[in-house]
Structures are given as structure tokens and as C-alpha cells.
Amino acid sequence: MEIVICPTASEAGKLGAAAIAALLQRQPEAVLGLATGSSPLHIYDELAARCQAGEVSFAQAKGFSLDEYVGLPSDHPETYHNVIRRDFVHRVDFDDSGVHGPDGLAADIPAFCASYEEAIAATGGVDLQILGIGTDGHIGFNEPGSSLASRTRIKTLTKQTRIDNARFFGGDIDQVPTHCITQGLGTIMAARHVVLVASGTAKAEAVHQLAEGPVSALWPATILQHHPHVTVLLDEAAAGRLQLTGYYRETYASKPAWQGL
Template sequence: MKIVKVNNKEELSEKATELFVHALNRLEKPVIGLATGSTPEGMYDKLTEKYQAGDITFKNAITFNLDEYASLAADNPNSYRYYMDEKLFNHVDIQKENTHLPNGLAGDLQQECTTYDERIIEAGSLDFLVLGIGLNGHIGFNEPGTAFDSRTHVVELTESTREVNSRFFDSLDEVPTEALTMGLGTIMEAKEIMLLVQGVKKAEILKKVVHGEVAEEVPASILQRHPNTTIITDIEL
């Protein structure tokens, strides 16, 4: 693991944008994995600015998001498809047919997961993957106890994860109980991973991820075994 220490969220967004742009520019047809949440928002803003300035293009990029809620339509403001459209896709020249998220409304969610994994493999696997981390060490929606060799799958969200995410909903009752997520095995096949971790509340779990035992109870700890992971954080380690 390479650790890049920054002083604040603005610096984190700047450094994350730098690594993202390097990945975007070095490949003819980059396959990029994307994350949602508050931490990468600044990066998406800066990527939009760079596109509008004519510095980058997304026209040849293919994207796969980490996860999506089950039961939410794409036009629901709390869906991750809606988030990605609002934060990035609607503001750059990416072809919408090249932007992929799991379909949370699929009639057969398990088959949707299998198909999603197949699409990633057909694209050549992920060249560059953006990750965030939950307070319990989850990456994507891979909660503690998820098998390290897991593929894209349906997961029942823990109450702690639902409570954290309830800030985006009108009430906890509105937060879906299930989601579709890339598995840890799928994530580990990415050629390069960038983990963004911001805020003192993530300090305890990040120290476990970086310095602790590699264990399924701390899903992100598997990144110790990845050959090309960069962690950008404002946390002292």
C-alpha cells in the first residue's frame, strides 16, 4: 500500500483527481470503477472542471460503479445512478451506454449480479478503481464477514450502514435493506485501486485496514494483498 497524506478534503480531492486523470489519459479505452458517497464528490467536481476546460475527455471511457441499492429506480434521487448522473455523467462527454451500474429493479437480482460481473470481465477488468470505506471497514457494500473471493452479489445491509446512509433519505425506513455490490474478489482484480479516506471518524478503521490482520471481519484489509493500491487520506497513520 502506498499512503498519500493530505491536510484536508480539498487536498484529497486534488490528489485523487490527479491519479484519476493519469489513469484516464494513459489508456486508449480505460475501464474505470467508480464510488459514490460524500468523499469523492470533490474529485467529481474537479474532473468536471477539467473536462469543461478541455483538459480531459471521457469519450472512450467505460465505467462500472461499485454498487446500487435494490428497489430504487434510476430516477430516484437516492439511487446511485442518479448520483452519478448529477455528479459527473451529465457534465462530461462520456457515452451513457458505457456507464454501468447494477440494476436494482432487475426481476432476478442474482442473475443481474452474474451478468454484471461478466460485463466487467468482457470489458477487460477494471484498469482503475475508486473506493471509499465505511466505519465498519466495508468497501462497496461488502460488510464484515464477506468472503474474500466473493463476486458481485446481493447483500443485506447492516443496521449500522443503513443508519449512516439514512442522512440521505427522509427517514431510516426509506433506506433499502438490500443492495447489489461488486464482490471483494471482483474488486481485487482491478489493476490499480485508489482508496479515499477522509475525517477523524475513519481513523480507527483505517489503522486496522493498514496495520491490522487481514481478516474478513475487516473487509478492506484485503487491500494489503493488492499489488497497486494508493490510499489518500488526511488521517495520521
């Protein structure tokens, strides 16, 4: 796990975008795992600017969203199908039909979840997975207590997650769905490269547990300690609880340029 501490969240986003642009230059048909929420927005802003400047193209790429609320109408602005298109997909040259996401209105949710796993596998798997992290350490919607080997499935959202997400629903927690479909921790671990981005003091404890705590279902993101290629991009505030900041800064400053992220 590589920890990169940046002066600002914007700078962290630029690094994440650069890693994705480099991947697409090497592999135009790459498969991206797409996260919603506020954490990846700086990455998406930078990628949109690069695409508009002709520096990167998503025309041959494919995407798979991490999660989706269960039961929201398809025209609701906060379905993640709509959010990822508003925040990213429709700002670049992605083929809309090449971006897939969980179906929160599926009549048979277990069958859909199995088919979603099959669809990811059929593309050859995710080359680069973008992640945020919740204040309670969840990634995707894998809440505390999730199986570390879990696959795509339905989950009940914790009250804390619903409180955190109420800002997208007019501040009314009662409007936030209680269930979601999410890629599992085992699904996320199958990605070849994971880029997790976090900013702000509210994420500092979760980041500390992610990087320096024991691997535990109480902090689901800690499973990433077992992944062979994880890049964690932080602003100063999100890095505020880390104990080894000096070492992280030193190793990144002396990193050979050819390694990239």
C-alpha cells in the same frame, strides 16, 4: 499499499483526479470503477473542472458502478444510477451508455449479478477503481463478514451502514433499503489500480485497520493489503489513528517523481 496524507480532503481529491487524468492521457479508452457517497466527491469535482478546461476527456472511457440499492424505483433520486450521473457522469463528457451499474430492480438478481461480472470481464477489466470506506470498514457494500473472495451479489446492509446513509433519505433510517447489489471483494481486487479516499475523524479507525490491522473479514477493506497497487488518499483527520504516519510522510516526500501514483 501507498498511504498519502494530505492537508485537506480537497488536496486528496486533487491527487486522485490527477491519477485518473494521467491514466486517460495514456489510455483514453480506460475502464473506471465508480464509487458513490461523499468520499469521492472531491475527485469528481476536480475531474469535472479539468474536463471543462479541456484537460481531460472521458469520451472513449467506460465506467462500472460499485453497487446499487435493491428495490428503489428507477426515478428515485438516491438510486446510485442517478447519484453517479448527478455527481459525476453528467458533469463530464462521458457517453452515458458507456456507464453501467447494477440493476436493483432485476427480476432474477443472481442471473443479473453473473451477467455484470461478465460485462466487466468483456471490457478487459477495470483499470482504476475508485473507493471510499465505511466507518465499519466496508468497501462497496461488502459488509463485515463478507467473503474475501466474493463476487457481485446481493447483500443485506448492516444497521450501521443504514444509519450512516440515512442522511441521504431525510434522516429516516426506515427509508434506507435493507438490501443492495454490490461488486464483491474479489471483483474489486481484480482492478489493476485501486484509489481509496477517506476523510474525517469518523473514518480514522477504519483507515487504521485497513492499513495496519490484520487481514480479516471483520474489516473487509483489509483485503486490499493483498492488492499489488493500492493508493490510499487521506486528510489529516482520517489519518489520525495511524501509527506509522511519520514513515508514510517520509516515503511520499522522497518518492521519485516518475513513479506517479
